Amino acid sequence: MGGSCRRISQFVLKVHSRCDLSCDHCYIYQHADQTWRGRPARMPPATVRRAARRIAEHAREHGVPVVHVVLHGGEPLLLGAAGLREVLAELRTAITPWARLDLRLQTNGVLLDEELCRLFVEYDVRVGVSFDGDRAANDRHRVFAHGGSSHDQVRRALALLRRPEHRASYAGILCTVDVRNDPDRVYEALLAERPPRVDLLLPHATWDHPPLRPGPDPTPYARWLGRIHRRWVDDGRPVSIRMFEALRPGGGGTEAFGLAPADVLVIETDGAWEQVDSLKTAYHGAAGTGLDVFDHPVDEVVRHPGVAVRQDGVDGLCATCRACPVVDRCGGGLYAHRWRTGSGFDNPSVYCPDLLALIDAVDAYPPPTPPASGEWSATAPVDELLDDLATGHGSTSTLALLAATQLSITRALLAACRDRFGSTAAWDLLVHLDQAAPDAVQAVLAHPFVRPALVHRLDPAALPGLGAALDPLPALAVAAALRAGVPATVRVPLRAGAITVPTFGDLVLPGPGESAEVTVGPGELRARVGSVERTVSLDPLVPPTTGWQPTRDVPVPGGRLLLEDGDPYRDCYGQPVEPRLEAPAARALGRTLTDAWRVVQRDVPAHAAALDGGLRAVVPLAPDPARPLRSATARHAFGAVAVTPHPDPETMAVLLVHEWQHAKLGAVLDLYDLVEPGQGSRIRVPWRPDPRPPEGVLQGVYAHLAVTQVWRSRADTDDPDASAHAAHFRAWTRDGVEALLASRSLTAAGERFVGQLRHALEETRVGSG
């Protein structure tokens, strides 16, 4: 039943409905809904089992890849370590056969101790702690029933989570805003706890009970949050603050903002299905559905009108919001904040003026290097991106994000060249084309060897062996103009008597001179050096021009793959690259690559999708009889791998998957520190005789995990050696993972990533799955 029904991936499990704190802003005890009074304090084991099975059933029927379960309360730690262990074990047993399980827990921290931390690390539970900032801010609301402060207990809990052995379980801080607090002090107190992420929450309010607005300022929340946003930008965004990331253009939203359908259901201690907790602020019973885990599957809950309306995106909003210019970013705010007796939820948020002003404030103070339009914006929190890649492959959306971040880096390097060497005619042309034909510029800048060219121009020592550092901008401008069909004339420096037009080809121009005058016309370019002039037509029916060596590409399931054997900046692998291949050799390599890509699709479709998502070029390496099977990636050349032209597609498939892992991880390492900076340690690994630096081990582990996954898949066929290969690479990967985790050289994000790799590796055991 319900095959077309929307799938839900997040579930909040209320494992304990009472709390040891008595916060006066608590929506559970202090707001309109008082249903907690009639519910059992603890979720009974039979209810936990039933809830876990309902979630598993939904994951199985809908193919949900990752299920997120948040243990919540009241205060979930009141269940104690033994009670929580039972719940966690039940969830793992029921759900992991069908989906990857992402476990989280939200706590006030008061009861957190070492035993609980160990349990959370063991079960890979990520713990969020509610903490409102400095002592004055926190004590304003977060107090015990006798009025005493909880500040010291919560800070002690945060210190426990920060310890290296627990850090992988530290999810972040949830801070409720109070505009009477000093925003600077709150910001500093939050940062001092070094959380991986901060969630800032607006206090719950409705039109019936509007938020506190002390003083004449009509938008105090925008002012308060705007102040923190400014500090955060000035500090270089040292931590993920979800609210600010979500509110940026294309920010993707959260439950509190944006138009994404609500993807969360709550299970109360008595097994009742409910909608999000914040609705409890609206009216008694507002979150209820009348359904429970004993009699009703998830699909039935999703059809409940209160849940269904929240799947409707903009159509589920009131007329004011529908007409609002920032509706795609605000989404009408948190659903609960729209409540007004009489019109129900059919209103803008009670925070509407603040939300408008806050979006203005965010726009008015962008980070110093704003992404160009259509490119990356920091929407995916680090843990989600890493979790996705830690499956071994990563989804196409994650690959798109990585590719976009790489493009942003290339653009930043381009701007750095302009800053260093000044504006030139080529720069001006690129700027013009970026406005007039942005797709053409983007297609050229996404070429894997543009970044090495820019890096080499800025720092020739960074890529030794590439010869004189020539200005690459004129050739980029020519390529973009050619793509855009925009007439232009540019002087392009010659390298070894030739010019390279990235993504199009090389033109050899005999004769003296250091540069060529290149004129772009419709479907052609004309280059002149002294008295030598060549005209190159892009029309395949026009006979080829002497000296023109066009790029060649081959069809692969994901599109077309460039066989890059001409661009001089491909020589960035620290290994000799092959000069331009003769036509038969190029055709043979092309066939192998096409077939290899199909082999990847056959063996590990998820890795094939990851190749589709970003691999654009293959560089042939020069043959070396001593090492006939070689492959490489270069950190500056995302989108390309280099391989020796091995004729066997089965072998080539493994090389492609292996190297693409390095490319993906390289792109991640451009964004995040997974290894503690300044690590001089060396780690012994089974695949190399010499001890390796932590980053090298991380690269090895990530590549070997993928290779294990390939062989694990082949083990299900009649390949007699596949099981042994799978076991071999699995052992290497496992040893590398354990060595990395024991090395204490990883950051919190790195530990989490490697911990997830360990889970992915579990699933490759021969005989499993």
Ligand code: SF4
């Ligand atoms: S700690 Fe959380 S559940 Fe407990 S009273 Fe405070 S806000 Fe409510």
Ligand code: SF4
């Ligand atoms: S709540 Fe206000 S700012 Fe948000 S979408 Fe509605 S009208 Fe726009």
